[in-house]
Amino acid sequence: TRTSKPKRILAYVEKHAVPGDAESVVNAIDAYCSRVEWAMNVGSDKGKILDRVVSETDPDTVLELGTYCGYSTVRIGRLLRPEARLVTIEMNPDNAKIAKQIIALAGLNSKIEMLVGSSSDLIPQLKKKLDMKTLDLVFLDHWKIFYLPDTRCLEETGLLHKGTVLLADNVVCPGTPEYLKYIRNSSRYRSEYFPSRLEYLQVEDGLEKSVFLG
Numbered sequence: 611t612r613t614s615k616p617k618r619i620l621a622y623v624e625k626h627a628v629p630g631d632a633e634s635v636v637n638a639i640d641a642y643c644s645r646v647e648w649a650m651n652v653g654s655d656k657g658k659i660l661d662r663v664v665s666e667t668d669p670d671t672v673l674e675l676g677t678y679c680g681y682s683t684v685r686i687g688r689l690l691r692p693e694a695r696l697v698t699i700e701m702n703p704d705n706a707k708i709a710k711q712i713i714a715l716a717g718l719n720s721k722i723e724m725l726v727g728s729s730s731d732l733i734p735q736l737k738k739k740l741d742m743k744t745l746d747l748v749f750l751d752h753w754k755i756f757y758l759p760d761t762r763c764l765e766e767t768g769l770l771h772k773g774t775v776l777l778a779d780n781v782v783c784p785g786t787p788e789y790l791k792y793i794r795n796s797s798r799y800r801s802e803y804f805p806s807r808l809e810y811l812q813v814e815d816g817l818e819k820s821v822f823l824g
């Protein structure tokens with residue numbers, strides 16, 4: 611069947627990355643998306659901020675909302691300790707299929723579990739499905755209108771603990787106004803904005819880091 615952008619990204623990664631070398635997978639996707647065709651990966655500028663937050667948090671359990679091709683999944687997974695676990699939720703089954711192959715090529719299958727479906731359906735199941743005690747880090751990068759309802763759901767399902775870090779992509783572009791308004795005005799979070807650039811472009815964007823205070 612006709613190729614899709616995720617399929618073209620996978621083909622490029624298969625050709626240019628070193629199997630088992632997660633860093634080379636990240637670099638291959640960045641090379642393709644900066645030279646050939648733009649794609650909605652968090653990218654290398656915001657990716658460096660993501661790397662710093664992941665390293666400082668040193669999480670045992672991570673939830674990613676919005677896998678797409680698995681760029682940030684691999685970017686986060688490559689920094690996790692062997693016993694740490696990352697669950698990533700992707701709504702689009704075609705994207706999930708590509709992401710699974712990219713995650714496998716990066717050699718990160720043992721740390722990463724992908725769930726395909728809507729975050730609002732799957733978050734309530736996380737607690738029992740994966741014996742998830744609580745989450746140390748949540749990376750929000752799916753549909754921007756879902757950031758707030760899914761954060762409320764995470765609170766209500768008891769998946770957040772004192773110190774859980776929420777890191778939200780695209781709070782400027784495309785923008786997540788309702789989420790920002792809630793999280794910056796809530797006494798249950800301490801938030802900080804990290805200004806950056808939209809992936810592969812000169813447009814402003816940034817990440818919002820919010821620590822749950824319990």
Ligand SMILES: O=C(NCCNC(=O)c1cc(-c2ccc(F)cc2)cc(O)c1O)c1cc(O)ncn1
Pocket residue numbers: 650651652676677678701702728751752753754779780783784808809
């Ligand atoms: O997660 C689902 N889509 C990707 C979300 N991500 C984005 O939309 C996204 C968009 C942009 C972007 C920025 C500027 C621009 F001009 C166009 C797009 C950048 C990013 O960094 C993103 O992350 C999804 C959930 C669902 O329920 N059904 C189907 N798809």
Ligand SMILES: [Mg+2]
Pocket residue numbers: 650651652751779780
């Ligand atoms: Mg994004």
